[in-house]
Amino acid sequence: MSGLKVNICGVEFKNPVITASGTFGYGLEYARFTDISRLGGISVKGISYNEVQGNLMPRIMETTSGMLNAIGLQNVGVHRFLKEKLPLLRKYDTRIIVNFWGKSIEEYVQVAEILDNADIDMLEMNISCPNVKEGGIAFGSDPAMTSKVVDQCRKVIKNKPLLVKLSPNVTDIKPFAKACEDNGADGISAINTLLGMAVNINTKKPYISNVTGGLSGPAIKPVAVRMVHEVSKVVKIPIVGMGGIIKWEDAAEFFLVGASAVQVGTANFVDPEIPIKIIDGLEKYVSEQKLSNISELTGKVDLSK
Amino acid sequence: MKGIILKNERLNDKYRLMEIESPEFVKDAKPGQFVMVKTGLQDYLADPLLRRPFGVVDVRGNTFRLLYMLVGKGTRLMTESLAGSAIEFSSSLGNGFKSVKGKNVALVAGGVGIAPLLWIAKLLKDDGCTVSLYFGGRNQEDIVLADEFRPHIDNLIITTDDGSIGEKALVTAPFGRDVKSFDRVYACGPKRMLQAVSEICVSSDVPVDVSLDERMACGMGACLGCIIYVREGEGTVQKRCCVEGPVFDGSKVVWDSVCRVG
Ligand SMILES: Cc1cc2nc3c(=O)[nH]c(=O)nc-3n(C[C@H](O)[C@H](O)[C@H](O)COP(=O)(O)OP(=O)(O)OC[C@H]3O[C@@H](n4cnc5c(N)ncnc54)[C@H](O)[C@@H]3O)c2cc1C
Ligand SMILES: Cc1cc2nc3c(=O)[nH]c(=O)nc-3n(C[C@H](O)[C@H](O)[C@H](O)COP(=O)(O)O)c2cc1C
Ligand code: FES
Numbered sequence: 001m002s003g004l005k006v007n008i009c010g011v012e013f014k015n016p017v018i019t020a021s022g023t024f025g026y027g028l029e030y031a032r033f034t035d036i037s038r039l040g041g042i043s044v045k046g047i048s049y050n051e052v053q054g055n056l057m058p059r060i061m062e063t064t065s066g067m068l069n070a071i072g073l074q075n076v077g078v079h080r081f082l083k084e085k086l087p088l089l090r091k092y093d094t095r096i097i098v099n100f101w102g103k104s105i106e107e108y109v110q111v112a113e114i115l116d117n118a119d120i121d122m123l124e125m126n127i128s129c130p131n132v133k134e135g136g137i138a139f140g141s142d143p144a145m146t147s148k149v150v151d152q153c154r155k156v157i158k159n160k161p162l163l164v165k166l167s168p169n170v171t172d173i174k175p176f177a178k179a180c181e182d183n184g185a186d187g188i189s190a191i192n193t194l195l196g197m198a199v200n201i202n203t204k205k206p207y208i209s210n211v212t213g214g215l216s217g218p219a220i221k222p223v224a225v226r227m228v229h230e231v232s233k234v235v236k237i238p239i240v241g242m243g244g245i246i247k248w249e250d251a252a253e254f255f256l257v258g259a260s261a262v263q264v265g266t267a268n269f270v271d272p273e274i275p276i277k278i279i280d281g282l283e284k285y286v287s288e289q290k291l292s293n294i295s296e297l298t299g300k301v302d303l304s305k
Numbered sequence: 306m307k308g309i310i311l312k313n314e315r316l317n318d319k320y321r322l323m324e325i326e327s328p329e330f331v332k333d334a335k336p337g338q339f340v341m342v343k344t345g346l347q348d349y350l351a352d353p354l355l356r357r358p359f360g361v362v363d364v365r366g367n368t369f370r371l372l373y374m375l376v377g378k379g380t381r382l383m384t385e386s387l388a389g390s391a392i393e394f395s396s397s398l399g400n401g402f403k404s405v406k407g408k409n410v411a412l413v414a415g416g417v418g419i420a421p422l423l424w425i426a427k428l429l430k431d432d433g434c435t436v437s438l439y440f441g442g443r444n445q446e447d448i449v450l451a452d453e454f455r456p457h458i459d460n461l462i463i464t465t466d467d468g469s470i471g472e473k474a475l476v477t478a479p480f481g482r483d484v485k486s487f488d489r490v491y492a493c494g495p496k497r498m499l500q501a502v503s504e505i506c507v508s509s510d511v512p513v514d515v516s517l518d519e520r521m522a523c524g525m526g527a528c529l530g531c532i533i534y535v536r537e538g539e540g541t542v543q544k545r546c547c548v549e550g551p552v553f554d555g556s557k558v559v560w561d562s563v564c565r566v567g
Contacts, residue, residue: 025527060530218351
């Protein structure tokens with residue numbers, strides 16, 4: 001397995017396959033369905049300071065090779081998470097990344113400070129959820145705001161590495177990645193969901209009560225690969241790549257364009273064993289390619305004509 | 306997990322009955338539970354992407370059965386699966402129905418809502434209950450599996466919207482007339498029917514369990530896409546239809562929070 005061992009922002013992962021925030025609950029939900037100790041890591045559902053109930057139903061709809069969701073960041077709040085979920089999750093041999101967000105910079109800082117002192121491995125700041133009005137995306141669609149929220153959180157995050165998760169719903173993702181690096185982020189996660197919409201032609205109503213939702217799944221993979229490639233051109237910090245990964249070949253593509261690890265999201269809904277199949281597939285690929293470690297793939301896309 | 310399709314039988318233009326062999330699945334399955342089925346043929350078919358939820362009709366030996374109505378691309382694809390081929394699905398999911406002993410019970414089904422009621426009918430009968438089935442559909446085509454119920458029930462009341470079989474009425478009409486005679490009711494069908502059945506039961510103080518269909522992405526409690534609200538104490542609380550359901554106390558469901566899918 002050592003061929004898959006990676007070091008991301010100073011944290012060692014036994015393999016580079018992490019389940020993506022919002023698609024793996026608090027991890028515990030999946031314990032019945034797959035061996036979660038085999039995962040490199042788990043990024044838990046986005047946590048805020050207070051408990052949040054989320055958007056009205058319907059919240060999900062399948063689209064061609066993908067799905068729209070507007071869950072609205074429903075979560076139990078940081079205190080209940082630390083008390084009720086984390087101790088149980090810690091029993092598994094996997095890295096815990098906590099995805100977090102706030103409605104204001106103050107809330108981001110408040111949650112970050114609490115998490116920095118908790119028994120977790122890494123923080124992942126979500127500035128890219130398209131489904132809540134306040135917070136989230138407001139900080140991910142203006143580089144000046146991104147700089148500000150990253151800088152303020154960095155000041156209170158003293159013990160843990162900080163990933164910042166970027167939105168694809170921008171004309172150019174590069175200035176956002178740069179803003180994160182310049183303000184002390186240890187790594188970039190990319191991408192979150194793409195803003196989308198679907199309408200029922202019989203009722204003439206949108207399928208999602210929020211009208212728009214975030215598109216995920218295989219449909220978005222080419223966009224995600226392109227964006228990780230762009231981010232890798234402007235930052236030196238590690239990139240955790242995601243968007244539409246459903247098999248190991250997809251994951252390998254992300255490494256080639258510059259990712260040091262990957263996250264698997266919607267695929268968990270399709271089959272909770274997919275992350276493990278991806279780990280097995282990558283391991284085989286690494287040995288077939290005669291690499292000593294998967295990190296040798298990172299950024300090796302051949303752009304020569 | 307994986308199973309082998311033994312039968313994928315056409316009942317009529319609208320319904321199919323699939324029998325799947327899987328010792329692993331049947332081990333843990335209980336009446337009223339459901340299963341998420343990968344409708345495509347290959348491991349990684351990306352479209353349709355998500356698995357589809359179906360009620361478990363019953364378990365016999367190493368096999369279980371699904372009754373499915375043709376709706377859209379997933380169910381249409383399922384019709385193409387041949388006997389002998391493999392199919393992928395989740396383990397059995399959800400809370401399921403609880404049986405009771407020696408009571409007078411009614412089952413109320415609307416259309417494909419008949420699917421999860423056969424197994425619990427058998428169990429109730431074995432537990433010494435008197436079982437009446439109220440089965441409503443649009444027309445004759447919707448009245449499937451009724452013959453399989455006969456050995457396990459004492460009364461069968463069929464209604465259709467067009468009168469092509471049984472009484473020309475909504476199923477709630479005969480059920481409403483008889484409700485007072487029952488100790489407990491189990492229902493599955495369209496939302497409006499379940500709401501009406503629940504209201505009838507509440508007004509006669511009869512406990513009612515309803516099995517709800519919410520759109521589901523994961524079926525495992527992770528995506529939070531299937532939330533409904535139920536009354537608890539003074540207020541309402543959120544429940545995941547896939548984990549805390551699909552069976553809920555009909556008198557507690559906040560019906561406006563339940564989506565109309567399909
Ligand atoms: C707990 C539960 C048990 C069910 N049991 C049965 C059963 O025993 N037999 C049966 O025929 N049907 C059952 N259904 C409904 C069945 O899941 C849908 O008819 C099926 O998913 C339609 O898929 P499709 O690809 O053909 O339709 P499409 O319209 O193409 O599906 C698009 C998306 O909408 C979802 N969807 C569409 N209709 C429904 C619906 N009524 N309920 C939930 N999701 C829906 C699909 O799962 C899919 O994600 C059940 C649903 C739930 C939630
Ligand atoms: C139902 C659902 C909920 C999600 N919730 C979150 C969240 O809370 N925080 C977050 O940063 N991303 C969230 N995401 C985005 C995913 O983590 C991921 O970035 C995105 O879905 C792309 O990857 P995929 O195509 O593999 O799913 C969610 C995605 C889905 C489908
Ligand atoms: S379907 Fe995902 S939580 Fe219920």
